[in-house]
Amino acid sequence: MIAWQTPLVDGVYVVAILVFILGLRSMSSPATARRGIMLAGVAMFIAVAVSVLLPGESNFALIALGVFVGGLAGWYWARVVQMTAMPQMVAIFNGMGGGAAGAIAAVELLVSLGNPVTAGLSLAGAVIGSVSIAGSIIAFLKLQGWLRSKPIVFPGQQPVNLAVLVIGVAFGGYAAYSVQAFWLLPFFLLMILFGFLFALPIGGADMPVVISLFNAFTGIAVALDGFALVNGPLGDAGYALVVAGTLVGAAGSLLTLLMAKAMNRSVGNVLFGAFGATEETGTTVQGSMRSIDASDAAVEMAYANEVIIVPGYGMAVAQAQQKVKELADLLEAKGVTVKYAIHPVAGRMPGHMNVLLAEAGISYDKLFDRDEINSEFPSADVALVIGANDVVNPAAHRPGSPLFGMPILDVDQAHNVIVIKRGQGKGFAGIENDLFYKDNTRMLYGDAQAAVGQIVAALKKS
Amino acid sequence: MSADLWTALFIGILSAFVGYEVISRVPVLLHTPLMSGSNFIHGIVLVGGIVVLGLATTPLEEAIGLVAVIMGAMNVTGGYVVTERILAMFDRSKKKAGPP
Helix, strand or coil: CCCCHHHHHHHHHHHHHHHHHHHHHHHHCHHHHHHHHHHHHHHHHHHHHHHHHCCCCCCHHHHHHHHHHHHHHHHHHHHHCCHHHHHHHHHHHHHHHHHHHHHHHHHHHHHHCCCHHHHHHHHHHHHHHHHHHHHHHHHHHHHHCCCCCCCCCCCCHHHHHHHHHHHHHHHHHHHHHHCCHHHHHHHHHHHHHHHHHHHCCCCHHHHHHHHHHHHHHHHHHHHHHHHHHHCCCCHHHHHHHHHHHHHHHHHHHHHHHHHHHHCCCCHHHHHHCCCCCCCCCCCCCCCCCCECCHHHHHHHHHCCCEEEEEECHHHHHHCCHHHHHHHHHHHHHCCCEEEEEECCCCCCCCCHHHHHHHHCCCCHHHEEEHHHHHHHHHHCCEEEEECCCHHHCHHHHCCCCCCCCCCCCCHHHCCEEEEEECCCCCCCCCCCCHHHHCCCEEEEECCHHHHHHHHHHHHHHC | CCHHHHHHHHHHHHHHHHHHHHHCCCCHHHHHHHHHHHHHHHHHHHHHHHHHHHHCCCHHHHHHHHHHHHHHHHHHHHHHHHHHHHHHHHCCCCCCCCCC
8 A cells, every 4th residue: 555645755756857857958058047947946845845755754853954954054155155166166065965875875785785786786876976975075175275286196096096996895795795784884984085096186177077077976876876775665765866866977977078078088088197297398399488568468459359368277266257357348348359268178167167257247148169269269369368278278289299189279370369377387287388489479477367457457548 | 676676777777868968958158057957956865865864763874864864955955056156147137138
């Protein structure tokens, strides 16, 4: 006999899943995206609320406490955080999902260790969930600047990591085989350690790949938990986890591949290559860097027909987006066409630059991705590069360069190039940038916000 | 394996294709909200947390279940608020479009 609650809860889950899919679909246009996510929010709220109706449940006070504490913390933290800290916020909330998936798997293991199917599924969910939370914590620390963002490497790193993974999984397997819950403890500890070790050698500029990968990981872990739950007494909730988790797992995997492709590197190379750990040596670039001052840069742009602004991580660090908007407004008032060229992996998460420019109030009609704008550089009078480096490095067209083959923004094709850069250092990849030595390139040294501010001041005077 | 598990497997495979199809239409412009929106959707893990905590019987199960619920609740609310904040910036319905 089925209690009356079960069909109600199942029905809510079905509707919720439908709304989630439509919500993600609405993300294909900025005009519909917000309404889609709000609907998904309502659906999620109801799905969570009815979950306590499933027959056989108790511990309602603990559930209420957990939802209240976690919900308030997440809500508050996400509200107060600066927009510039978005990459690490996305990373940490994703990590929380991974941690929850790991914890659910842990309880499933404690309850049904003797059931090989549930135990196997839960072990798999536990591995991926633990790696997701531990890796996301490292990503958070790196993005927050509390941990060196360069790859952290040590000799024998990959064999050590592999050993930790294999020994950890062996403990988990033995726990299930012997039905002794004690061995789950070293299993979980080693899995979390593995997650830390896994993320350490991945550098800051590779974060767009890593963040979306951990997002996919959490999705998969949630789906695996769902399978384990389906095999248990309250299977109904499991289906919801399977669908939503798999949906996110597929979406995250696709985004991960897109990001890696935008750098012309395999996901494996991003994860295990410790890219940027060593600096390129032996190649010398012909020519010298020529600098320009802010007032000359202002004049050059004021008399241009078209200016293409190329933002990079340097703009994010300096929080220069408001100044950039101010500059663009002044130029547009003078009849200059201003466009923005966005490289898919500029910044520290997929779409990072779009978010910052949107925050400054710049219309998204003016933001163009690489394929759309590359053909326009030859007709642009000025390309203004603000804190971008590797994504505009023409070395990507030079065989033998570590960047060779990476699809870049062809900034060097513009009549004049102005590069705002903090100092003479190399980009994240540790590779000399040929662009800076070109005859049509001028360097404007300084913090992006200060430098753009000086240009704005000069424009106002003229 | 139970029949339910086979059903779940069918559903899972289909979901993977739905996820792939739906996401491949999202423009680069919205990659961040897409990521944080899908981050919010895997917050459904909270439902799993509630179920395991609801069925937990020993103090250890309850403690771990509580951790799952707290983390799941953080995931779902944080993911939602972050996504909503980002999309609000892309929303032009409130301010007039076009250059000033």
